[in-house]
Amino acid sequence: MPAAAAKVMPMTEQKPSKQAVEAVVAGLNARFGNRVVTSLAVREQHANTTTWLANQPPDVVVFPHSTEEVQDIVKLCAEHGVPVIPFGTGTSLEGHVNAPLGGVSVDFRDMNKVLEVHAQDLDCVVQPGVTRKQLNDYLRDQGLFFPIDPGADASIGGMTATRASGTNAVRYGTMKDNVISVKAVLANGEVITTARRAKKSSAGYDLTRLFIGSEGTLGVITEITLKLHGIPEAISSAVCPFESIQGACDATIMTIQSGIPVARIELLDVVQVRASNAYSKLTLKETPHLFLEFHGTEASVAEQAERFAEIAAECGGGPSEWTTKPEERTKLWQARHDSYWSMLQLRPGAKGFATDVCVPISRLAECVLETCKDIEEYKLVAPIVGHVGDGNFHVGVMIDMNDPAEVKNAKTFIERLAKRAIAMDGTCTGEHGVGQGKIKYLEAEHGRTALNAMTAIKQALDPQNLMNPGKILPSSLTAE
Amino acid sequence: MPAAAAKVMPMTEQKPSKQAVEAVVAGLNARFGNRVVTSLAVREQHANTTTWLANQPPDVVVFPHSTEEVQDIVKLCAEHGVPVIPFGTGTSLEGHVNAPLGGVSVDFRDMNKVLEVHAQDLDCVVQPGVTRKQLNDYLRDQGLFFPIDPGADASIGGMTATRASGTNAVRYGTMKDNVISVKAVLANGEVITTARRAKKSSAGYDLTRLFIGSEGTLGVITEITLKLHGIPEAISSAVCPFESIQGACDATIMTIQSGIPVARIELLDVVQVRASNAYSKLTLKETPHLFLEFHGTEASVAEQAERFAEIAAECGGGPSEWTTKPEERTKLWQARHDSYWSMLQLRPGAKGFATDVCVPISRLAECVLETCKDIEEYKLVAPIVGHVGDGNFHVGVMIDMNDPAEVKNAKTFIERLAKRAIAMDGTCTGEHGVGQGKIKYLEAEHGRTALNAMTAIKQALDPQNLMNPGKILPSSLTAE
Known part of the structure; x- marks a missing residue:
């Protein structure tokens, strides 16, 4: 190895001492009073909800109201070497909010304000506790919407931290494409804003994209600037049955390859169709389906639908049932978003x-x-x-x-x-x-050198490994 | 400052010793023979072409043929503490290829192959020396194109390193949105690939976006996987005169805000119109203009053009002159891309x-x-x-x-x-x-804390500060 080799040291993964935790809890109590909770039930609710991983509760939960309060929490934790775990709605699926070393769960329930909407610039600034449905309710009157929609009514903070996407990503991109900037509290308690509101910039490293998907391991996100989109003039949704999964997949591939700007194209296999029929009171034929949506002008939506119909027919699919009625569309996509709950009923x-x-x-x-x-x-x-x-x-x-x-x-x-x-x-x-x-799959996916680079970045920004430890990077901690 | 504060040390910015440089040149000569050049003329050509900044030539220029050869170059430089400056076509404008500490300019002239085209996935893999025009010539037969077009016929490597964009970015995004993955040689000579070819991923830190726009300061990019797009069915270009700059800007703002998916919308003020008339033999009226392009199906292009015409009329613009003829469109956009050269003739x-x-x-x-x-x-x-x-x-x-x-x-x-x-x-x-x-503007734009975070990342990945030193981050070096 040449002299320039990046030194990648194993990260500290030790539980803080009982005294350290007590000092942090006392500090939080003194500062935040009844916004600090240590009951086991609440701590367990903050560790895991929708995953199969073992529940690893934090030592304490706190509900801040501002970036400054988050700074105080992080500084207190840094002083005593106690982990910090950001918490949105707890709907993540891979144990992101578990606290394998204990620590402080920072719940953004009360930081749920839409701070600014710049309708002319098609952007807005929100606190991390705002949920996607809340944001869209807020925006609707102005003819704007935010497209990213994971199944759950997740928080924008959590969606940013996990680089979430959903049904509209095929047309509108993922959080990576729809976050303009984040404000974050770093491990040392200092605050950064990763970018300004210009639509593009070549001014330095892309810290915005570095924080998107960092799952709280590089800092705590306290504000997010999002791209918005105009609500399309015309929206048309469809369900399209297929003889086989192969046919449904082939139709999807051809739709994308032929450049039809489909806004949503979702596969449900037969088992899911049965589950959704039962849970969401749909009456779909028990065969694989695509759920679709097209956005645009009246003319372009009609044109897209026609082209898709030709492709579907070629792949053993159709006829599609179309609707432009908002209540029917809502029912359809609610059923899609409820697929997780419908599965459980199976x-x-x-x-x-x-x-x-x-x-x-x-x-x-x-x-x-x-x-x-x-x-x-x-x-x-x-x-x-x-x-x-x-x-x-x-x-x-x-x-x-x-x-x-x-x-x-x-x-x-x-x-x-x-x-x-x-x-x-x-x-x-x-x-x-x-x-x-x-x-456990990241080495196969990225290789050891890329993981070392990620670890070096983590260590540079969080040398004590207090920001959501045990997530993303190779770790001795586990919840299995 | 709490204990967790990230330590940001000033970076080493010392010229390597004469002996170190001689050892590197000797090593390069032994390994690469006549692909190593030390003549002053060639070194100066590799320092600066289209900028006003003083020319700071490297000590030597080398022309590698593969990622492995780049690894050897970087390892040799790391061993002797000599800087490495990647070079594409030298068309950047802010002194990116200057060598304030001397060092080795790595010219990608010979790494100019399109390695793979996955037409079905709408992506391709290229070496960094491929230029944007070369790539589009290569792709045309397959009905595909790569949209990012800075004025110059820049290299894809350079465009990636500077997070370039151009006239099509308003519709297709910038390099940030069109690079799927990069292969890069790190400062220690190891190679990383930042992502796989899936259209999206939430698997760890976004190293791809970190390298895009890092201007060679984090490593040397040796392969790029790019998103491609189908050549639109219908393309229509226009020039639209306006009474005033204000009117042209207002029309642009309204076009974007009303969601017209314009592919290009370019402003030329009167001075530029005169320059382009003279240099590119256009016959535009001497008044501010928008140059436009719409992509889509025949029907959607017609619809977009109609909507734009209404907006232009409201803003004291029009009538537009439209063309769908490829040769006329090419002439128009060549004139736009030649604006830098036309200016010089003023x-x-x-x-x-x-x-x-x-x-x-x-x-x-x-x-x-x-x-x-x-x-x-x-x-x-x-x-x-x-x-x-x-x-x-x-x-x-x-x-x-x-x-x-x-x-x-x-x-x-x-x-x-x-x-x-x-x-x-x-x-x-x-x-x-x-x-x-x-x-000098980055602190005003990002703040000290964000610059410290960038510096910490740089130091984590390049502790010797050998990767294109004196660029992006606060530096004692200057070419002014």
């Missing part, structure tokens, strides 16, 4: 192992079909839904947590899926993030 | 101080008009052209370098422009990059 009492991968679209059909074969072989109840226009799909494996063989089986299946996606030049997670659950 | 013998800023679009008219007033007050020959759909515009100040008062005047004007843009919540550079020329 097997009451089961836990959902929700996982996602993303592959180049040319490999989509192959990846989905091999996964279907695995589901059969492993005898799993596991619906597939996906943002297939991006090559991204989800599998929800319904597991009886009291049956160790079943749990082991599900883990093997998920591992095979992640490795399959990586082998196809894809990623072990298209949108859920790494958290604790997917750390 | 004042033969003058040097062009080409600068750019970018502001939120609501502030565009105000920023342009205040700049026009400054041009008048400072008595400058300085045409304005701009990618105004993004709020981004350029001023080319034509200066007699033998007149120190004039040079000082131009620098004051540029400083006022950068600060004006920053004060409007914009950036001191929308697409040219920082290089040496704009380092």
Whole structure:
């Protein structure tokens, strides 16, 4: 190794002492009074909700009201070497909010204001606790919307931290493309703003994109500037049945490749169709489906729909049922967003192992079909839904947590899926993030050198490893 | 300061010893033979071409053929503490390729292959020396194109390193949005690939975006995976005269705000119109103009053009002259891309101080008009052209370098422009990059804490400060 080799030291991963934690709790109590909670029930609620990973509660939960208050929390934690774990709505799926070393959960419940809307610039500034539905309710009167929509009504802070996307990403991009700037409190308590409001800039390192997807490991995001979009003049939604999964995937691939600017194109396999029929009172034929949406002018939406219909017919799909009525569209997409809850009803009492991968679209059909074969072989109840226009799909494996063989089986299946996606030049997670659950796949995906570079950056910005430790980077901590 | 404060040490900025440089040159000669050049003429060509900054030549220029050869060069330089400066086509404007400490210019002239085209996935993999025109010539037969087009026929490597954009960015985004992954040689000689080919991923820190715009300061980019787009079915270009700059800016703002998916919308002020008429043999009326282009289906292009015409009429513009003929479109956009050369003809013998800023679009008219007033007050020959759909515009100040008062005047004007843009919540550079020329504005734009974070990242990945030293980050080196 030459002299210039970046030194990558293993990070500190030690629980703080009891005294350190007590000092932090006392400091928080003195500063924040009844906005500090230490009851086990509340701490457990802040550790894990929708994941299968073991619950690792923080030592204390605090509810700040401002960036300055977050600075005070972080400085107090830095002084005593106690971890800081940001918390939005707790709807992440890979153990992002678990506290394997204990520490302080910083809940953004009360930092839920839309601070500025610059309608002329198509942007806005929000606090991290604002949820996506809240934001869109706020914007609707001005003819604007924010497109990113993970299934849950997640917080903008959490969505930024996990580089979330959702059904509209195929047209509007992910959080990476829709965050202009973040304000964040660094590990040393100082505040940075990563960019100004100009639509583009070449002025220095892209700290904005570095924070998007950093899952709280580089600092605590306290403000986000978002791109907005005009509500399209015309919106048309459709459900389109297919004879086979292969046909639905092929139609998706052809739609994307022919440049139709589809706003949403979502796959539901037969198991998911059954689940959604039951949970969301739909009446879909029990066959694979695409849910679609087109945005534009009246003329362009009609043109897009016509072109899609031709493609669908070629792939053994259709006829589509179209609607432009807002209430019917809302019902359709609510059903799509409720897929996680509908899956759980397939097997009451089961836990959902929700996982996602993303592959180049040319490999989509192959990846989905091999996964279907695995589901059969492993005898799993596991619906597939996906943002297939991006090559991204989800599998929800319904597991009886009291049956160790079943749990082991599900883990093997998920591992095979992640490795399959990586082998196809894809990623072990298209949108859920790494958290604790997917750390083990990152070396296969990025290689040791890239992981070392990430670790070097983490150490440069958080030398004490207090910012959400045990997430993203190679770690001795685990919740499995 | 709490204990966790990131330590930001001043970076080493010392010229390597004569012995160190000689050892590197000897090592390069032994390894690369006649692909190593030390003549002053060639070294000066590699330091600066289109900037007003003083020429600071490297000690030696080398022409590698592969990533492995770049690794060998970097390892050799690391061993002897000698800087490494990547070189594409030398068309950058802010001194990016200057070598204030000397060192090795790594010229990618011979690494100019398109390595893979995945037409089905709409992506390709190229070496850094491929130029944008070369790539588009290569792709045309497959019905694909790469949209990013800075004025010069720049290399993809350089465009990636400076986060370039151009006329199509208003619709297709910048390099930030169109690079999927880079392969780069780090300061320690190791190679990373920053991402796989999936369209999106939430798997760890966004090293791709960190390298885009890092201007060679974090490593040497040796391969780039790019997003491609289908050549639109219908393309229609127009020139639209306006009574005033204000009217042209207002029309731009309304076009963007009303969601017309314009592919290009470019402002030329009267001075630029005169220059382009003379240099590119156009016959435009001597009044401010917008150059436009719409991409889509026949129907959607017609619809967009109609909507724009209504807006233009409201703003004292029009009628537009439209064309769909490829040869006429090519002539128009060639004229736009040649604006830098046309400016130089306005004042033969003058040097062009080409600068750019970018502001939120609501502030565009105000920023342009205040700049026009400054041009008048400072008595400058300085045409304005701009990618105004993004709020981004350029001023080319034509200066007699033998007149120190004039040079000082131009620098004051540029400083006022950068600060004006920053004060409007914009950036001191929308697409040219920082290089040496704009380092002095970064603290005003980003604040000290963000600059410290950038410096910490730089030190983590390049502790010896050998990767293109003296660029982007606060530096004691200067070429002014």
